[in-house]
Amino acid sequence: MKHIPVILFGVGGVGRALVQQIVASRDQMLARNACHFELVALADSHHWLWQPQGLSNEQLLAAVAAKQERQPLGDQPRPGNLEIVQQAEAAWLNNVIIVDVTASDGMEPVLDFALERRYGVVLANKKPLAGPWPTARRYFNHPLLRHESTVGGGQPVIATLRYLLDTNDPILRIEGQLSGTLGFICQQMDEGVPFSRALAAAKGRGYTEPDPREDLAGRDVMRKVMILGRMAGWPLEENDIQVESLYPSALAHLSVREFMAAAVALDPALRDRVNAAGVAGEVLRYVAELSAGQGTVGLRPVPMGSALANLKYISFRTGRYNDEPLLIAGKGAGVEMTAAGVLGDMVDLAREAFGR
Ligand SMILES: NC(=O)c1ccc[n+]([C@@H]2O[C@H](COP(=O)([O-])OP(=O)(O)OC[C@H]3O[C@@H](n4cnc5c(N)ncnc54)[C@H](OP(=O)(O)O)[C@@H]3O)[C@@H](O)[C@H]2O)c1
Structure with a gap:
């Protein structure tokens, strides 16, 4: 079985739905994909939760409930985005997946740091892909980056376009x-x-x-x-x-x-x-x-x-x-569909990029 550490940026509508889907699909994920997503960090704009061994289901669902009630994610002020990923590296975590379900500008240094270390990246945040081309171009067709939920709200739009391009259909x-x-x-x-x-x-x-x-x-x-x-x-x-x-x-x-x-x-x-x-x-x-x-x-x-x-x-x-x-x-859009698109990307990375 593969343990895949996951760092989640963004615990809004999509982030919360994703955490719930990960918790709800533990058994099925194991049976079907021999994979366990270990959420090691959750960060919103002000706070974070960090547990290099993986946050428990109880901790995760409590965090979702707190955010739903507009309570803080925890009492730990968060370090910078880059420092969060650096902590994962310092903790010797491998095959990490960084999930960006914020709508933030300025995530590029985090994504670059992660990709350089051969971590996977999953985006629902469109901004890194829609910035100036000289910066954004490195994220397109990258073997460790997935972004199904950036267009179509979870419908397989990106996967279909990729298939058309892969089969040389102009x-x-x-x-x-x-x-x-x-x-x-x-x-x-x-x-x-x-x-x-x-x-x-x-x-x-x-x-x-x-x-x-x-x-x-x-x-x-x-x-x-x-x-x-x-x-x-x-x-x-x-x-x-x-x-x-x-x-x-x-x-x-x-x-x-x-x-x-x-x-x-x-x-x-x-x-x-x-x-x-x-x-x-x-x-x-x-x-x-x-x-x-x-x-x-x-x-x-x-x-x-x-x-x-x-x-x-x-x-x-x-x-x-x-x-x-x-x-x-x-049906496209809505936080459940979008989160499912993100989860599908995570499974794809676990399967295809991180080997069986
Ligand atoms: N909602 C949809 O149906 C849908 C569909 C397709 C794509 N998307 C995309 O998915 C992304 C998330 O959408 P959403 O509806 O979940 O948005 P949302 O409810 O506004 O949540 C955004 C989350 O990002 C957090 N955040 C902001 N800056 C951050 C930073 N620098 N680091 C870490 N977290 C940060 C916010 O923190 P606080 O909680 O502290 O404010 C919040 O938890 C967006 O890019 C959106 O365009 C959404």
């Missing part, structure tokens, strides 16, 4: 709705709900980032497009992707509360666009399109009843899948 066009939050808002607007009310409903259900402008500016979708495009062989930078923000820059400096109130002013223009699409038998969707090294992300009318209108899906048009694209569709 990528011609990628298209999809890559934001569950914006998909929800668009569907509400189809039903005549004003944009500002749809946004408030999305926020109320916890679908948006704490500041919903993160979603509305399209930056998260842009990062996903960059990841897919870079995998496909186009060294995209932000300038190569045209992104439509759903709010004007004049609302950028308001507090979240002020912004939510001011969003009412955006209702008439969006209602007009929804109505114009409806007259033509179409609905508005926030669509990402990518081909020949250029991408666009924004609202566009799509035929009512089409796959793009009805599904959270992504399509690949390739040399082989040209007349009929390869589609991946179904």
